[in-house]
Amino acid sequence: YARHLMPQIGQLHSxxxxxxxxxxxxxxxxxxxxxxxxxxxxxxxxxxxxxxPFGLVWAGGLAGLSAAQLTYWKLQAQDWWREQSSV
Incomplete structure (x- = not known):
């Protein structure tokens, strides 16, 4: 996950x-x-x-990894909720 919510695609070195x-x-x-x-x-x-323009951004160490995991769980919960609502 990146803060700007865009994929990071590019060349770091040759x-x-x-x-x-x-x-x-x-x-x-x-x-x-x-x-x-x-x-x-x-x-x-x-x-x-x-x-x-989006650059290669650092995830922020332990705090960033924790925020990414919480975001992932939130998205999973939203997907589950949508699936349950459509039944």
Missing amino acids: DVWYCTAFGGHGLNTTAIGGKVIAEAILGESDRYELFK
């Missing part, structure tokens, strides 16, 4: 790429993130640059 902070929405969006990075590595696209 041979190090990152694709993280999808906030519990990983299956479809991480696949697209991987495709964006693959295109950049192959020199086919620079779409990863669209994520530069």
